[in-house]
Amino acid sequence: MRGIPPGGAADAPADLLGPARAGDGEAFRRLIEPYRRELQVHCYRILGSVQDAEDLLQETLLAAWRGIGGYEERASLRTWLYRIATNRCLNASRAGGRRPQEVAAAYRAEVPMPEPSRRREEPSWLEPYPDVLLGELADQVPGPEARYELRESVSLAFLAALQQLPPRQRAVLVLRDVLGFRAAEVAAMLDTTENAVTMALKRARATLASELPGSGRESGPLPDSPQERRIVEEFSRALEAGDVDAIVAMLTDDAWLTMPPMPLEYQGPAAIGQFLATVAVRGCRRYVLVPTRANGQPAFGCYLRDPRTPVLHAHGLLVLTLAGERIRALTRFHDNSYLPMFGLPRSLPGR
Template sequence: MRGDTDAGNLLALARDGDGEAFRRLVEPYRRELQLHCYRILGSVHDAEDLLQETLLAAWRGISGYEERASIRTWLYRIATNRCLNALRAGTRRSQDYAAYQSEVPLPEPSHRRAEPSWLQPYPDALLDEIADHTPGPEARYETRESVSLAFLAGLQQLPPRQRAVLVLRDVLGFRAAEVATILDVTENAVTGALKRARSALAHLPDRENVPLPESPRERRIVDDFTRAFQEGDVDAVVAMLTDDAWLTMPPLPLEYQGLDAIRHFLSTVALRGCLRYVLIPTRANGQPAFGCYARDPRTPIMHAHGVIVLTLDGDRISALTRFLDNSLLAAFGLPRSLRS
């Protein structure tokens, strides 16, 4: 009861133009709203931009808030529709990202997507800042699954409205009537979009065999991978992979699947010759990750070389995802260069 009273007082003050009261009113939802934007947009950078747009719109519209829904639901309505508008406008893709230029020719990929993937990794440290709102009984995804790279990559293939409906219903546990209000559509439209979205994501791999975060099993895999990759031992890296493992490098539309394709890529590109790296452990999307730094034999300075995320399956690695954008390191609290 006290919390409701406090919120009511803050709301009254915010409506009277008290900026500090507004900040205190929305602060508990700030991080979860950013994660919501990230799920829909697939970009940490864009999610932060849309979060700021959402809060600005809420501040400007607080006097018109009619309390027919909770503050949290009202904020989700603003954030969701801002994200959908951005997707429709095509303004939130990293169109100005410089095309990656490899120092050596890249091997012919096993698969080639029709367009670049602008999916970015999400730092686990940000997840720890999210307040615990228990999802409803219909929720199908725990937090860990709902931020996994496989789930996020699948989401990005859905039409925008289906994407939003799936996140609001299955991840966040909103009722169909609430989602209909958020999106200004009928409940039947929500039900239909959810059915199509679930069907499209039915192929996602089962994550029951994934080691628990920070468990001895996971640490062993991470330590073995770190040692092999830093030593440039292609055979040791490949020995840790599942037979159908994938290697991808967002935003490049090139994908390498299977041991032979990945071995060839590592030996001719990533770990060729005397190239050596230092991996700084971190976590992204509920998965082990690393800031990658390339050694330069001419100087003690090591330069950023993207972020690597491992997808685990039992005691092996089912996917290596190397994000090429060095600006992502800042989101993980990592520098652009290190001194050896």
Template structure:
């Protein structure tokens, strides 16, 4: 049945209709674009286009599917345009030489962390039988990084089919292509992801806020805040990654990460304070660097931990301090203050 606005359909009535889908649409745009800010911009474009075109909505698809059609195509248009905002790059002290990276990282420079508080606001639209990924897996940094390597249309098809569980016919209508084209794109996307992304291993990842996860978070916090390089390294898997988007630097393995921590991040008695939060379904922190001359602690990006069993498989520090505001965190603290 076609959903209709009340007589005289005003903006408030329209908002009441689309509000239940706002947060899931934003996450959808984020998966395809990799940037929270870009996703919010496209979401606003989507809602404006839906408002302007609501009289043309014929009800042949559900309102939710119709909104996904607009959002997906707006995302593809944004990717086609290729415009990306320049990301702030943290300036390390000139006297500290940067070690040679292990390799150039796979992370796109525009990748941003997604606050879990926004995930908590998604209405419970259970995905269809085609869905292969749970919500937490489908916003994890590993999945987002792998997804960003796909061509835009393959990216959209995989998200619509394997994350959201839309049927092939629905995806074909959303993208205005044939079902055969959808099937072909999905097979290529699955093959590309399988080559770079391990299959879901739900048993090895601690559940959010479980005793195991809290223990790992506490151990990392103590080690990093005390500047204990050995203790931090002891928490890592042997093939762990340390990356710092958008900086084109990546360090893999215990030796390279130890060297970076000892010669850059924790050198010269640098001290940090970590405020716990969550991003992408993973433990995260607002990171603050102590100023040795004042009682002020200055923002130093957002840390996200990727856990694997009893170890940390990846340390990702997003260097753009403006990201802290999305987590409700300040740009500076006074010593002893914990927001």
């Protein structure tokens, strides 16, 4: 599919819009189907959760179905749908939704954790998004005022930074800088003024500038390129062998290890190496890694060897952020419930 830039002409085919307004469910389905995936990704950017995004997408489509009779084509159908989705997400954020504090508190480390480089005051909610779903957005065209390309706008670094913003600032930044809607359009979506949108965007950009790396935003190798495959294979061999020194040698000097939603973060080769040696690959713990992709980045389903059985047990998902020939970030997701989204099983036969 090819998305329509914000501010473009009305995009609702008359042969579908009329019947949809009259209650034709099939016409409505065909009318909104081209926008389904991008609306889900929009909800994901704001909420940080794939499951919450799917739930809010269904709420959005239900609200659109109930309201299609009153759609007056003052804005494009796409803009109308984004208005519904954004406000549903903001309502969900105000209501609390899934609580990262509860999830983080439920995690119990098997051994004491080293002192982190940084301990955030609040856990941030962030889940990985399968690349197989992002492929459906490959031809999406953002508006002319967009500041971020698709690849960056779904990266874990960008999404983690977004989660540090208040929900309304988050929504404004996504609508303006990711999707390229004009300030007037965003103001209409949020029932506010253009000046309020401009001020919220200014604050959001300032926060993102402090959270995101200051340079090298495009310095990672292209997805599935020979350079990326070489780095991924080298890392996989090192982790499966429990070779902490080899992993540390692949890190940038400012690399981060994070484990959303846990608030503990480790920066730099020394701190990350200590964590790996004392927690991840301590003693005889050994992993088998199954390659996959998340958020436009190389990732692995992690499986832990059990010396007592021939079965490999799932041990979460690990995502790499690359910078040139090195690794800028390791993002560890402990929740095994994410694995089915990536087509990965809960266990594997021993190798």
